[in-house]
Amino acid sequence: MLIPEAEHDDLHLGERPLIVCDIDEVVLEFVTPFMAYLDHNGHELRATSFRLHGNVFSRADGSETPGETVSAMLEAFFEAQDEWQTPVIEAAESLARLSTHADIVFLTAMPPRHRGLRRTLLSRHGFDYPMIATEAPKGPAVLALHGARAQPVVFIDDIFVNLQSVRKHVPETLLVNLMANDTFRALAPHPGDGVEIATDWPHAESLIKAHINASAG
Ligand SMILES: [Mg+2]
Structure with a gap:
């Protein structure tokens, strides 16, 4: 699988739900x-x-x-x-639990030149999931990943434009807004229609599990 305008690790998705997860302010403090x-x-x-x-x-x-x-x-x-940069509290634990039910892929807007260092930093903290680095809009990247698969898809990000880009390109996605820094979260614009706002990782994890369970019927 190849994502346009991106540098990324090998991507092999299983026949199971997909969780696409931002990095800065979501799994790493920024x-x-x-x-x-x-x-x-x-x-x-x-x-x-x-x-x-x-x-x-x-x-x-x-x-x-x-x-x-x-x-x-x-x-x-x-x-x-x-x-x-340090891990966001509970992020590694929540993702480890979710990874027993779903494939996890990181999608970061970081310039690809920083990819190697970021890969090392993530792995040091137990975030051993494939990563895509691209400065292109996130919606087309999620569409390229997910395509027309029938499995549930989830996208987690702190930024309004990224959430709404995925909403536009892959409308069936469960969109979760998560931001680690309390001060800036209070100043952030509302993430827009169709987006769930999670207060922390345990909250995000419960929203995601409920979505996956509901999709499984
Ligand atoms: Mg971010």
């Missing part, structure tokens, strides 16, 4: 360690709205950090992600 990374580099993220750019300020003089500097620090953060 906002909390990025705040720590900014602090380490003399900047702070002020959580006043649901975005990074425009909310980062210099600790030295309080000035807004230019967008290109924020982008450069984000890139440097991902180059050192294995020193900063």
